[in-house]
Amino acid sequence: MASSSVTERPSLCWLPGLTMLRLDTHFEIQNVATPKLFKVITPEEFVSKGTGSCAGEASFYDLMLWLDESSTGNLEQWLSVPVGGFLLPSYPDELVSVSATVLTNPKDPLVVQPGDVIAVSPGSKVVRVLYRRGANSNLLFMTDRCNSLCLMCSQPPKDIDDRWHIDENLKLIDLVDRGAEQLGISGGEPTLYREGLLAIIEHAKNVVPEKSLHLLSNGRLLSDSTWITDLQIVNHTNLTWGVPLYADNAADHDNVVQAPGAFSETMAGLYNLQRAGQKIEIRMVLSKLTTGRLPEWAHFVFRNLPFVHHVALMGIENTGLAKKNYDQLWIDPADYQAELNNAAFFLDIRGIAVSIYNLPLCVLDPVLGRFYRQSISDWKNLFIDACQSCAATHACAGFFKSHSTKWQSRNIHPLSVDDLKEMQGAPHETA
Incomplete structure:
Protein backbone atom coordinates (compact mmCIF):
# COMPACT_ATOMS: atom_id res chain seq x y z
CA MET A 1 0.00 0.00 0.00
CA ALA A 2 1.36 3.42 -0.92
CA SER A 3 2.10 5.86 1.86
CA SER A 4 -0.29 8.78 2.21
CA SER A 5 1.95 10.99 4.32
CA VAL A 6 3.06 14.38 3.06
CA THR A 7 6.53 14.34 1.51
CA GLU A 8 8.96 16.86 2.92
CA ARG A 9 11.46 18.20 0.42
CA PRO A 10 14.97 18.87 1.68
CA SER A 11 16.82 22.05 0.93
CA LEU A 12 18.59 21.47 -2.39
CA CYS A 13 21.79 22.97 -3.66
CA TRP A 14 23.99 22.93 -6.73
CA LEU A 15 27.58 22.92 -5.61
CA PRO A 16 30.31 24.81 -7.53
CA GLY A 17 31.28 22.98 -10.70
CA LEU A 18 28.26 20.67 -10.47
CA THR A 19 25.38 21.54 -12.81
CA MET A 20 22.04 19.84 -13.28
CA LEU A 21 20.61 20.83 -16.65
CA ARG A 22 17.24 19.86 -18.02
CA LEU A 23 17.00 18.01 -21.31
CA TYR A 131 22.62 14.47 -27.35
CA ARG A 132 24.72 16.72 -25.16
CA ARG A 133 28.38 17.17 -26.03
CA GLY A 134 30.54 16.07 -23.11
CA ALA A 135 27.67 14.60 -21.06
CA ASN A 136 27.97 11.30 -19.19
CA SER A 137 24.43 10.18 -19.95
CA ASN A 138 23.62 10.38 -23.67
CA LEU A 139 20.78 8.05 -24.54
CA LEU A 140 18.96 6.60 -27.55
CA PHE A 141 15.41 6.40 -26.21
CA MET A 142 13.47 3.58 -27.90
CA THR A 143 9.94 3.54 -26.51
CA ASP A 144 7.61 4.26 -23.60
CA ARG A 145 6.09 0.78 -23.95
CA CYS A 146 7.03 -2.12 -21.68
CA ASN A 147 5.92 -5.70 -21.05
CA SER A 148 6.65 -5.47 -17.30
CA LEU A 149 5.37 -3.11 -14.61
CA CYS A 150 8.19 -2.97 -12.06
CA LEU A 151 7.15 -1.70 -8.64
CA MET A 152 9.99 0.84 -8.64
CA CYS A 153 9.84 1.84 -12.32
CA SER A 154 11.06 5.43 -12.61
CA GLN A 155 9.25 5.93 -15.92
CA PRO A 156 5.89 4.13 -15.92
CA PRO A 157 5.11 2.56 -19.30
CA LYS A 158 2.53 3.84 -21.76
CA ASP A 159 0.50 1.70 -24.15
CA ILE A 160 1.20 3.72 -27.29
CA ASP A 161 2.65 3.26 -30.75
CA ASP A 162 5.85 5.32 -30.68
CA ARG A 163 7.85 3.68 -33.45
CA TRP A 164 8.83 7.15 -34.62
CA HIS A 165 11.65 6.93 -32.07
CA ILE A 166 13.35 4.42 -34.38
CA ASP A 167 13.87 6.88 -37.25
CA GLU A 168 14.75 9.62 -34.77
CA ASN A 169 17.51 7.47 -33.28
CA LEU A 170 18.88 6.45 -36.67
CA LYS A 171 19.21 10.14 -37.57
CA LEU A 172 20.59 10.99 -34.14
CA ILE A 173 23.44 8.52 -34.59
CA ASP A 174 24.43 10.37 -37.78
CA LEU A 175 24.55 13.72 -35.98
CA VAL A 176 26.45 12.90 -32.77
CA ASP A 177 30.13 13.68 -32.35
CA ARG A 178 32.80 11.23 -33.38
CA GLY A 179 34.95 9.79 -30.62
CA ALA A 180 34.87 7.21 -27.88
CA GLU A 181 32.05 7.51 -25.36
CA GLN A 182 29.11 5.44 -24.17
CA LEU A 183 25.65 5.70 -25.68
CA GLY A 184 22.78 4.19 -23.75
CA ILE A 185 19.77 2.51 -25.34
CA SER A 186 16.70 2.36 -23.15
CA GLY A 187 12.94 2.62 -22.84
CA GLY A 188 10.48 1.21 -21.83
CA GLU A 189 11.52 -2.12 -23.25
CA PRO A 190 13.65 -1.70 -26.41
CA THR A 191 13.19 -5.28 -27.62
CA LEU A 192 9.48 -4.64 -28.24
CA TYR A 193 10.60 -2.97 -31.49
CA ARG A 194 12.86 -5.80 -32.55
CA GLU A 195 13.65 -4.85 -36.15
CA GLY A 196 14.09 -1.20 -35.26
CA LEU A 197 16.42 -2.04 -32.39
CA LEU A 198 18.56 -4.30 -34.56
CA ALA A 199 18.72 -1.55 -37.21
CA ILE A 200 19.87 0.98 -34.61
CA ILE A 201 22.56 -1.34 -33.24
CA GLU A 202 23.84 -2.05 -36.77
CA HIS A 203 23.78 1.64 -37.74
CA ALA A 204 25.73 2.54 -34.61
CA LYS A 205 28.28 -0.16 -35.42
CA ASN A 206 28.74 1.26 -38.93
CA VAL A 207 28.74 4.99 -38.08
CA VAL A 208 30.26 5.20 -34.58
CA PRO A 209 32.07 1.89 -34.00
CA GLU A 210 34.30 3.57 -31.44
CA LYS A 211 31.35 4.27 -29.15
CA SER A 212 30.25 1.60 -26.70
CA LEU A 213 26.54 0.84 -26.45
CA HIS A 214 24.84 -0.02 -23.16
CA LEU A 215 21.38 -1.46 -23.76
CA LEU A 216 18.89 -1.77 -20.89
CA SER A 217 16.38 -4.61 -21.35
CA ASN A 218 14.35 -6.85 -19.07
CA GLY A 219 15.48 -9.74 -21.29
CA ARG A 220 12.08 -11.41 -21.46
CA LEU A 221 11.59 -11.32 -25.24
CA LEU A 222 15.17 -12.54 -25.69
CA SER A 223 13.89 -15.95 -24.57
CA ASP A 224 13.03 -16.38 -28.28
CA SER A 225 16.11 -18.22 -29.56
CA THR A 226 15.89 -16.57 -33.00
CA TRP A 227 17.50 -13.52 -31.38
CA ILE A 228 20.75 -15.48 -31.25
CA THR A 229 21.20 -15.50 -35.02
CA ASP A 230 20.06 -11.88 -35.40
CA LEU A 231 22.59 -10.63 -32.84
CA GLN A 232 25.36 -12.73 -34.36
CA ILE A 233 24.62 -11.23 -37.79
CA VAL A 234 24.72 -7.66 -36.46
CA ASN A 235 27.89 -8.54 -34.52
CA HIS A 236 28.39 -5.32 -32.57
CA THR A 237 31.46 -6.12 -30.49
CA ASN A 238 31.17 -3.05 -28.26
CA LEU A 239 27.63 -3.68 -26.99
CA THR A 240 26.66 -4.57 -23.42
CA TRP A 241 23.20 -5.70 -22.31
CA GLY A 242 22.11 -4.51 -18.86
CA VAL A 243 19.46 -6.96 -17.64
CA PRO A 244 17.76 -6.76 -14.22
CA LEU A 245 17.42 -9.87 -12.07
CA TYR A 246 15.70 -9.03 -8.80
CA ALA A 247 15.77 -12.36 -6.98
CA ASP A 248 17.21 -15.86 -6.89
CA ASN A 249 13.73 -17.31 -7.32
CA ALA A 250 10.74 -16.85 -9.61
CA ALA A 251 8.17 -15.80 -7.02
CA ASP A 252 10.13 -12.82 -5.71
CA HIS A 253 11.38 -11.64 -9.11
CA ASP A 254 7.95 -11.91 -10.72
CA ASN A 255 6.45 -9.95 -7.83
CA VAL A 256 8.90 -7.08 -8.28
CA VAL A 257 8.28 -6.84 -12.04
CA GLN A 258 4.55 -7.61 -11.70
CA ALA A 259 4.66 -10.19 -14.50
CA PRO A 260 4.07 -13.93 -13.90
CA GLY A 261 6.61 -16.04 -15.75
CA ALA A 262 9.09 -13.18 -16.15
CA PHE A 263 11.87 -14.89 -14.16
CA SER A 264 11.93 -17.91 -16.47
CA GLU A 265 11.80 -15.69 -19.57
CA THR A 266 14.63 -13.47 -18.33
CA MET A 267 16.82 -16.45 -17.43
CA ALA A 268 16.23 -17.96 -20.89
CA GLY A 269 17.01 -14.58 -22.43
CA LEU A 270 20.29 -14.35 -20.53
CA TYR A 271 21.36 -17.78 -21.76
CA ASN A 272 20.48 -16.79 -25.33
CA LEU A 273 22.56 -13.62 -25.01
CA GLN A 274 25.48 -15.76 -23.86
CA ARG A 275 25.02 -18.10 -26.82
CA ALA A 276 25.03 -15.07 -29.12
CA GLY A 277 28.38 -13.97 -27.70
CA GLN A 278 27.00 -10.82 -26.04
CA LYS A 279 28.48 -8.96 -23.07
CA ILE A 280 26.07 -9.08 -20.13
CA GLU A 281 25.61 -6.94 -17.05
CA ILE A 282 23.19 -8.08 -14.32
CA ARG A 283 21.38 -5.24 -12.52
CA MET A 284 19.88 -5.35 -9.05
CA VAL A 285 17.86 -2.46 -7.59
CA LEU A 286 18.29 -2.42 -3.82
CA SER A 287 14.97 -2.26 -1.96
CA LYS A 288 13.15 -3.83 0.98
CA LEU A 289 11.99 -6.55 -1.41
CA THR A 290 15.46 -7.46 -2.72
CA THR A 291 18.09 -6.85 -0.04
CA GLY A 292 17.01 -9.53 2.43
CA ARG A 293 18.24 -12.33 0.16
CA LEU A 294 21.07 -10.40 -1.48
CA PRO A 295 23.79 -12.90 -0.40
CA GLU A 296 21.70 -15.81 -1.73
CA TRP A 297 21.11 -13.85 -4.94
CA ALA A 298 24.88 -13.39 -5.38
CA HIS A 299 25.40 -17.14 -4.97
CA PHE A 300 22.67 -17.76 -7.57
CA VAL A 301 24.29 -15.38 -10.07
CA PHE A 302 27.70 -16.98 -9.67
CA ARG A 303 26.44 -20.55 -9.95
CA ASN A 304 23.90 -20.03 -12.73
CA LEU A 305 25.26 -17.04 -14.69
CA PRO A 306 29.05 -17.28 -14.33
CA PHE A 307 29.50 -15.81 -17.82
CA VAL A 308 28.27 -12.31 -16.89
CA HIS A 309 31.01 -9.71 -17.01
CA HIS A 310 29.56 -7.17 -14.57
CA VAL A 311 27.05 -6.88 -11.73
CA ALA A 312 25.53 -3.49 -10.83
CA LEU A 313 24.01 -3.07 -7.36
CA MET A 314 21.86 0.04 -7.55
CA GLY A 315 20.14 2.40 -5.16
CA ILE A 316 16.49 3.09 -5.91
CA GLU A 317 15.36 6.20 -7.83
CA ASN A 318 12.49 7.68 -5.85
CA THR A 319 10.21 8.69 -8.69
CA GLY A 320 7.54 7.17 -10.91
CA LEU A 321 5.95 4.02 -9.48
CA ALA A 322 8.46 3.93 -6.63
CA LYS A 323 6.62 6.81 -4.93
CA LYS A 324 3.34 4.90 -5.10
CA ASN A 325 4.97 1.77 -3.67
CA TYR A 326 7.07 3.45 -0.97
CA ASP A 327 5.96 1.15 1.86
CA GLN A 328 6.89 -1.98 -0.08
CA LEU A 329 10.23 -0.64 -1.29
CA TRP A 330 11.91 1.73 1.14
CA ILE A 331 14.68 0.45 3.35
CA ASP A 332 17.39 2.69 4.74
CA PRO A 333 20.67 1.79 2.98
CA ALA A 334 22.26 1.82 6.43
CA ASP A 335 20.22 -1.30 7.20
CA TYR A 336 21.47 -3.46 4.33
CA GLN A 337 25.21 -2.76 4.42
CA ALA A 338 26.02 -6.24 5.77
CA GLU A 339 24.10 -7.94 2.95
CA LEU A 340 25.61 -5.58 0.37
CA ASN A 341 29.10 -6.27 1.70
CA ASN A 342 28.54 -10.02 1.60
CA ALA A 343 27.19 -10.02 -1.97
CA ALA A 344 29.76 -7.62 -3.43
CA PHE A 345 32.80 -9.41 -2.04
CA PHE A 346 31.40 -12.87 -2.80
CA LEU A 347 31.16 -11.99 -6.50
CA ASP A 348 34.36 -9.97 -6.59
CA ILE A 349 36.63 -12.70 -5.25
CA ARG A 350 35.15 -15.08 -7.81
CA GLY A 351 36.11 -12.86 -10.72
CA ILE A 352 32.83 -11.09 -11.46
CA ALA A 353 33.23 -7.29 -11.61
CA VAL A 354 30.94 -5.44 -9.20
CA SER A 355 29.79 -1.82 -9.07
CA ILE A 356 27.61 0.04 -6.57
CA TYR A 357 25.48 2.77 -8.16
CA ASN A 358 23.09 5.52 -7.12
CA LEU A 359 23.87 5.77 -3.41
CA PRO A 360 25.47 8.68 -1.54
CA LEU A 361 29.03 7.73 -0.66
CA CYS A 362 28.55 8.53 3.02
CA VAL A 363 25.99 5.75 3.58
CA LEU A 364 28.39 2.99 2.48
CA ASP A 365 30.58 0.83 4.66
CA PRO A 366 34.04 2.27 3.84
CA VAL A 367 35.31 -1.16 2.73
CA LEU A 368 32.82 -1.00 -0.16
CA GLY A 369 34.44 2.13 -1.57
CA ARG A 370 36.39 0.08 -4.12
CA PHE A 371 33.09 -0.83 -5.82
CA TYR A 372 31.58 2.65 -5.77
CA ARG A 373 30.74 4.57 -8.96
CA GLN A 374 29.75 8.22 -9.40
CA SER A 375 26.78 7.05 -11.37
CA ILE A 376 23.74 9.35 -11.47
CA SER A 377 23.26 10.94 -14.88
CA ASP A 378 24.35 14.58 -14.86
CA TRP A 379 20.95 15.94 -15.93
CA LYS A 380 19.20 14.51 -12.83
CA ASN A 381 21.95 14.76 -10.21
CA LEU A 382 22.01 17.10 -7.21
CA PHE A 383 23.34 17.53 -3.69
CA ILE A 384 21.52 18.71 -0.55
CA ASP A 385 22.57 21.26 2.05
CA ALA A 386 24.10 18.54 4.22
CA CYS A 387 26.66 18.07 1.42
CA GLN A 388 27.95 21.66 1.52
CA SER A 389 30.96 20.88 3.73
CA CYS A 390 31.60 17.39 2.35
CA ALA A 391 35.02 16.59 0.88
CA ALA A 392 33.60 13.90 -1.40
CA THR A 393 31.24 15.77 -3.73
CA HIS A 394 33.67 15.35 -6.64
CA ALA A 395 33.51 11.56 -6.17
CA CYS A 396 29.96 11.09 -4.90
CA ALA A 397 26.83 10.27 -6.89
CA GLY A 398 24.80 12.54 -4.62
CA PHE A 399 21.04 12.33 -5.06
CA PHE A 400 18.47 12.08 -7.81
CA LYS A 401 16.67 15.35 -8.51
CA SER A 402 13.49 13.69 -7.20
CA HIS A 403 15.06 13.29 -3.75
CA SER A 404 13.03 13.96 -0.61
CA THR A 405 13.69 13.43 3.10
CA LYS A 406 11.19 10.57 3.04
CA TRP A 407 13.78 8.58 1.07
CA GLN A 408 16.85 9.86 2.94
CA SER A 409 19.15 7.64 4.99
CA ARG A 410 19.75 8.51 8.63
CA ASN A 411 23.47 8.12 7.85
CA ILE A 412 23.76 11.11 5.49
CA HIS A 413 26.67 13.21 6.72
CA PRO A 414 29.63 15.18 5.33
CA LEU A 415 32.80 13.18 4.76
CA SER A 416 36.23 14.49 5.67
CA VAL A 417 39.37 14.14 3.58
CA ASP A 418 40.49 11.37 5.94
CA ASP A 419 37.16 9.57 5.47
CA LEU A 420 37.61 9.75 1.73
CA LYS A 421 41.11 8.31 1.93
CA GLU A 422 39.61 5.14 3.40
CA MET A 423 37.68 4.56 0.21
CA GLN A 424 39.11 3.68 -3.17
CA GLY A 425 37.38 5.74 -5.86
CA ALA A 426 36.35 4.41 -9.22
CA PRO A 427 35.74 5.71 -12.77
CA HIS A 428 32.65 7.60 -13.86
CA GLU A 429 29.83 5.38 -15.14
CA THR A 430 26.18 6.16 -15.66
CA ALA A 431 23.20 4.28 -14.44
Missing part, protein backbone atom coordinates in the same frame (compact mmCIF):
# COMPACT_ATOMS: atom_id res chain seq x y z
CA ASP A 24 14.44 20.44 -22.72
CA THR A 25 13.50 24.10 -22.63
CA HIS A 26 11.18 26.53 -24.41
CA PHE A 27 12.16 28.79 -27.32
CA GLU A 28 10.36 31.12 -29.64
CA ILE A 29 10.43 29.01 -32.81
CA GLN A 30 9.94 30.07 -36.43
CA ASN A 31 9.69 28.07 -39.66
CA VAL A 32 9.18 24.47 -38.54
CA ALA A 33 7.03 22.46 -40.96
CA THR A 34 7.94 18.91 -39.88
CA PRO A 35 9.70 17.28 -36.91
CA LYS A 36 13.41 17.84 -37.34
CA LEU A 37 16.77 17.15 -35.69
CA PHE A 38 19.63 19.65 -35.80
CA LYS A 39 23.29 19.58 -34.82
CA VAL A 40 24.04 22.91 -33.13
CA ILE A 41 27.49 24.29 -33.94
CA THR A 42 29.30 27.61 -33.72
CA PRO A 43 30.29 29.59 -36.82
CA GLU A 44 33.91 28.67 -36.08
CA GLU A 45 33.12 24.95 -36.08
CA PHE A 46 31.03 25.39 -39.23
CA VAL A 47 33.96 27.01 -41.04
CA SER A 48 36.52 24.46 -39.85
CA LYS A 49 34.45 21.27 -40.07
CA GLY A 50 31.12 21.85 -41.79
CA THR A 51 29.19 18.58 -41.83
CA GLY A 52 32.36 16.94 -40.53
CA SER A 53 31.13 17.91 -37.08
CA CYS A 54 28.69 15.00 -37.47
CA ALA A 55 29.70 11.36 -37.18
CA GLY A 56 27.59 10.12 -40.08
CA GLU A 57 25.76 11.26 -43.18
CA ALA A 58 24.61 14.87 -42.87
CA SER A 59 23.92 17.92 -45.02
CA PHE A 60 24.15 21.63 -44.27
CA TYR A 61 20.40 21.51 -43.63
CA ASP A 62 21.05 19.28 -40.61
CA LEU A 63 23.13 22.06 -39.04
CA MET A 64 21.95 24.92 -36.85
CA LEU A 65 24.31 27.85 -36.35
CA TRP A 66 24.78 29.13 -32.80
CA LEU A 67 24.87 32.92 -33.22
CA ASP A 68 25.62 34.58 -29.89
CA GLU A 69 26.54 38.18 -29.13
CA SER A 70 29.97 37.72 -30.70
CA SER A 71 28.32 37.11 -34.08
CA THR A 72 26.15 40.23 -34.16
CA GLY A 73 28.72 42.24 -36.12
CA ASN A 74 28.39 39.83 -39.06
CA LEU A 75 24.82 38.75 -38.39
CA GLU A 76 23.43 39.55 -41.83
CA GLN A 77 26.27 37.60 -43.43
CA TRP A 78 25.76 34.56 -41.21
CA LEU A 79 22.01 34.58 -41.79
CA SER A 80 22.64 34.15 -45.51
CA VAL A 81 24.50 30.85 -44.98
CA PRO A 82 22.46 27.92 -46.41
CA VAL A 83 22.02 25.88 -43.23
CA GLY A 84 18.95 24.34 -41.64
CA GLY A 85 18.56 26.80 -38.82
CA PHE A 86 19.86 29.51 -36.54
CA LEU A 87 19.85 29.86 -32.75
CA LEU A 88 20.01 33.40 -31.40
CA PRO A 89 19.50 34.92 -27.95
CA SER A 90 16.83 37.32 -29.22
CA TYR A 91 14.86 38.12 -32.38
CA PRO A 92 16.61 40.76 -34.54
CA ASP A 93 15.07 42.65 -37.45
CA GLU A 94 17.31 40.85 -39.93
CA LEU A 95 15.31 37.64 -39.47
CA VAL A 96 12.30 38.85 -41.42
CA SER A 97 13.52 37.29 -44.68
CA VAL A 98 15.00 34.08 -43.23
CA SER A 99 13.28 30.87 -44.35
CA ALA A 100 15.36 28.51 -42.20
CA THR A 101 14.24 27.36 -38.75
CA VAL A 102 14.97 30.01 -36.11
CA LEU A 103 15.18 29.55 -32.34
CA THR A 104 15.24 32.67 -30.14
CA ASN A 105 14.58 33.76 -26.56
CA PRO A 106 15.31 30.51 -24.70
CA LYS A 107 13.62 30.10 -21.34
CA ASP A 108 16.86 28.61 -20.01
CA PRO A 109 19.79 29.66 -22.21
CA LEU A 110 22.11 27.04 -20.68
CA VAL A 111 20.13 24.00 -21.80
CA VAL A 112 21.16 24.04 -25.48
CA GLN A 113 24.86 24.50 -26.20
CA PRO A 114 27.17 24.08 -29.21
CA GLY A 115 27.72 20.43 -30.05
CA ASP A 116 24.26 19.37 -28.90
CA VAL A 117 21.75 17.57 -31.10
CA ILE A 118 18.24 18.93 -30.63
CA ALA A 119 14.73 18.05 -31.79
CA VAL A 120 12.00 20.52 -32.76
CA SER A 121 8.40 19.92 -33.82
CA PRO A 122 5.76 22.09 -35.49
CA GLY A 123 3.25 23.64 -33.11
CA SER A 124 5.49 23.27 -30.07
CA LYS A 125 7.85 25.66 -28.31
CA VAL A 126 9.69 22.80 -26.61
CA VAL A 127 13.19 21.98 -27.81
CA ARG A 128 14.48 18.58 -26.68
CA VAL A 129 18.19 17.87 -26.24
CA LEU A 130 18.82 14.35 -27.57
